[in-house]
Amino acid sequence: MGVNSCGTTMLDQGAFVGLAAIDWDTTDKTSNFTAVSGNGYFVNTTSSAITVTLPAGSAGDILGFSDYASTFASNNLILTPNGSNKINGTNANATISTKGICFSLIYVDSTQGWKAVESNSQDPTGAVYVSATGGTITTDGDFKIHTFTSPGTFSVTDGGDISDLLIVSGGGGSGFDASGGGGAGGLKTQSSITVNDSTPYTITVGSGGARSTSNPGNGSSGSNSSGLGYSSTGGGGGGSKNSGALSGGSGGGAGHNGSPKGSGTPGEGNAGGASSSVSGGGGGGASAAGQDGQSSPQYKGGNGGDGSASSITGSSVTYAGGGGGGNWQGSPTGGDGGAGGGGYGGGVYSFNGPAAGTANTGGGGGSGGHGGCNPTPGGNGGSGIVIIRYQYQ
Numbered sequence: 001m002g003v004n005s006c007g008t009t010m011l012d013q014g015a016f017v018g019l020a021a022i023d024w025d026t027t028d029k030t031s032n033f034t035a036v037s038g039n040g041y042f043v044n045t046t047s048s049a050i051t052v053t054l055p056a057g058s059a060g061d062i063l064g065f066s067d068y069a070s071t072f073a074s075n076n077l078i079l080t081p082n083g084s085n086k087i088n089g090t091n092a093n094a095t096i097s098t099k100g101i102c103f104s105l106i107y108v109d110s111t112q113g114w115k116a117v118e119s120n121s122q123d124p125t126g127a128v129y130v131s132a133t134g135g136t137i138t139t140d141g142d143f144k145i146h147t148f149t150s151p152g153t154f155s156v157t158d159g160g161d162i163s164d165l166l167i168v169s170g171g172g173g174s175g176f177d178a179s180g181g182g183g184a185g186g187l188k189t190q191s192s193i194t195v196n197d198s199t200p201y202t203i204t205v206g207s208g209g210a211r212s213t214s215n216p217g218n219g220s221s222g223s224n225s226s227g228l229g230y231s232s233t234g235g236g237g238g239g240s241k242n243s244g245a246l247s248g249g250s251g252g253g254a255g256h257n258g259s260p261k262g263s264g265t266p267g268e269g270n271a272g273g274a275s276s277s278v279s280g281g282g283g284g285g286a287s288a289a290g291q292d293g294q295s296s297p298q299y300k301g302g303n304g305g306d307g308s309a310s311s312i313t314g315s316s317v318t319y320a321g322g323g324g325g326g327n328w329q330g331s332p333t334g335g336d337g338g339a340g341g342g343g344y345g346g347g348v349y350s351f352n353g354p355a356a357g358t359a360n361t362g363g364g365g366g367s368g369g370h371g372g373c374n375p376t377p378g379g380n381g382g383s384g385i386v387i388i389r390y391q392y393q
């Protein structure tokens with residue numbers, strides 16, 4: 001007891017009159033405790049968060065707290081008022097999550113209760129903001145957005161709460177010759193994620209699945225994407241003649257002649273469409289299943305299922321649309337790609353071929369068409385994307 005200092009982080013010892021007047025206990029606190037008026041405490045939250053119950057206050061009572069190991073950002077200090085007492089005008093807990101902070105509280109009156117009067121950083125009941133690097137960084141008002149279009153590292157300097165996370169995996173490739181469209185990459189969203197100080201987080205962005213180059217043959221599935229402890233599933237490859245479609249984030253569409261369609265992953269996407277005898281089903285999308293292939297009147301391949309729109313970047317963008325199905329006879333064009341990067345399918349005499357899924361949308365590849373006597377391969381799936389959003393000011 002009797003140490004009148006708040007550590008080496010103080011910029012001007014003489015300016016901290018309240019802190020210097022406190023009787024500091026130099027034994028670091030490593031578990032929950034009840035504070036005593038007039039004392040200061042070095043609180044060590046290295047192992048876990050610590051709750052401090054404040055004493056019943058009288059006007060002029062003073063307390064001090066210091067982040068012993070600079071770990072309040074990852075394991076918080078939680079202040080609990082005594083009975084009906086208040087902290088900054090509210091009868092509720094106050095969470096302190098500013099790294100390295102040292103501050104004093106003075107009990108003012110029953111209206112405001114305990115108020116912070118001095119600090120080496122900021123008001124302890126104020127907001128704490130994340131600081132990080134990685135990906136392509138843009139801003140939207142008070143928020144920063146980190147966009148990863150390829151694998152990378154999200155490196156956190158100062159921890160805190162991530163507002164939103166979007167993960168889209170690679171879309172599935174499609175099959176050969178009047179086949180099914182590739183399923184969209186799985187789309188997953190998450191909010192209120194806590195990231196820690198001085199921590200690198202690996203970000204994986206899934207590649208799109210390859211189209212089939214053999215007849216018959218189904219397309220390959222897309223690769224998974226992941227980040228901050230969450231992941232989504234690559235889209236299923238589209239089926240081909242007598243070759244079943246694959247399941248994934250969203251399922252691939254069935255190839256013509258009744259081959260099986262692929263199923264989607266709950267919470268990430270939908271199933272592909274069924275086939276007819278002459279046309280393939282559309283690949284599933286994030287918000288809708290792929291359309292079934294038609295037998296009449298146009299024999300057109302099924303449209304890809306639509307994706308889902310997100311405004312995580314500050315503008316509405318649609319991701320994870322399924323690829324369109326192809327057809328063997330009748331219609332000169334295949335199915336349309338689903339909104340969100342799905343490629344269009346091939347049809348009869350579609351010598352220009354079908355379209356690949358759009359890069360960094362997780363769109364499924366459009367299926368191959370028959371092309372008269374010249375069957376065509378389908379399109380590759382589009383790569384995925386990972387986007388992180390948080391408040392920085």
